[in-house]
Amino acid sequence: MSGDRITGAFVGLAVGDAAGWPAARHRAALHAPWSRRLHRELDAFAEEHRVTTLPVPFALNQPTAPLAVGPSDDAEWLAWTALTLSQDRVRAFVDLSGRDDLRARISVTTALGNLRGGLEPPASGHDNPHFFDDAAAVRAVAFGAVGQDPTRDAQITNAGDGVLGARAMAAAVAEAVSGGSAALAVEAALAQLPEDSAIGVNARAALRVTRKAGGAFAAVPALDAELIDHVYSYAVSAAVTVPVALALAEVSGGSLVEAVPAAACLAAVADSAPALTGALTGACGGYRVIPEGWAASARRLAGCCLPELAGRDLLDISEGIA
């Protein structure tokens, strides 16, 4: 197991998180509520007047740091997982369940409500409209980094494809931090994804169309056509984001600088697919291959989902578990 590769997985995830356009939306949570209200009003104005340039975070006299390139939700939830890794997982989530200052995926918010109402895992993750999302897959990067099974953690907030996605991510990261290639990491992930599951079907389809396209950026339209739900754009469905990450990691040979920008081009899944892609390729290449400017911008957490993490350095946190 390589400390450089574990740090690469963590900071790689944060780089991907920062590269996707939704990071700016999440980071805007650090501004005053009126700025987001004005954002909504300006969106309506733009719609009414058919002008195209208004919808940006409105930030008059607000702190400027959240407007810079930087990490958001996924980096923070990974950091939280790493910091609580030694705790009983249910206890760690129960400790969050009474708080009203968090921002989290629908799966996590619902699971916290379920835990508060006395529903235990696996029901807490199962009786959950977004049981299929990739919240647990993001957390699974921490479990993969230390070679642990993420299932028990995943079942608290997810079920079905959401849990399978976590297992696949953990398996791939575990393989990569042990020195495996991107191809071996993807193989390890596929072994966790049954062929009769939606995530299993999508993962194999993603690999097929991406290999055919021959490169990460070249595969963007094919991935969009094959995987993205154009009926209702579920941004964070594990059955889509994990397969995208696996396919881009494989076709790029584990190159973060090729794979992450391609993932960020898939606008519908740009909230988490770049982050998962960054985690996989960061684990393959190690921290030292991450461009210095990106690492510097992505390491420092914003506190937009878990306020106590504001200012924490993900590099320190990952070295803590390495």
Add this chain to the structure above:
Amino acid sequence: MSLLKDRARGCLLGLAAGDALGAPAENMEPAQIREKWGRLTEIEGGGTDDTEYAIFAASLLVRHGHDLTSDDVADAYRREIIPAVLGPMKGAGFSELGTVSALRRGLEPPMTGMIHAHGWSDGLAMRAAPYGIFCPGDPAEAARLIEQDGLVSGEGEGINGGRAVAAAVAVAMSGAAPGEVVRAGLSAIPQDSWTARTISRALPLKDSPEGLHEAVVIRHYPWTDLAPEAVALAFAAYLHGDGEVEESVTYAVSLGRDADTIGAIAGAMAGAGRGEAGVPGRWAERIGPATGKCLPVVAGKHVLDVADELARRL
């Protein structure tokens, strides 16, 4: 008129009435509904996808009977639904839209119901009544048969919701008391399921709209078409009304959320139990032939004719 034919007519008329009555209350809070209507008792406009998809499901049963398979259902989507979807598919639920995408992608059931993220939709529960009509007194067969439909467009809790309603209607068709009807619905699904848990939490709170919301509504989710929620609210409303059509349906739509579907499910169970005469005449007068606004293939069909067609095959 035979007893079963009368119950079949009551069932689909109750479904159509609940759908039409609830449509304007969809996505509203109980307090908003009380403020706007007091009690919403008069049908204002037409029905929605609940009625049209129920008519479509009935046509599958008329054609294939108890031999109906998922492949038959998928074929019907390909031949009768997809060719009519030229632009946006109006009035359809997420699960049906997702299924159309999956079929266009070349997938087969059950993957067509698994590949999209709307497996828990109440789209199967809303069209479950014909399966219950078709299997009077045989809830296990009603549940088995609707699962064939469900595997095309749903997964997991969406199929559970459909099974519960089909089984309940099958038992209501035999004239059983409401408590027995609801027990039959619960018996048709795994006890370790989201739907069974919401139904069990809802029933003791059946007389309190706010209590029901507290017990089954997912607070931090923007959509209301979750089968575990809609089916639990419909069962509670049906028990609250003691199986009487007007009381069950008006209470069902007073709960808001997916009010047209909750009303349609409660109306189908109550109508099956009480027969055509159990549905208020002023409601029956407002139910015309389907317009086909959601499913062009069913345009012009009236639920009473559909009920007669199903009854002829019993």
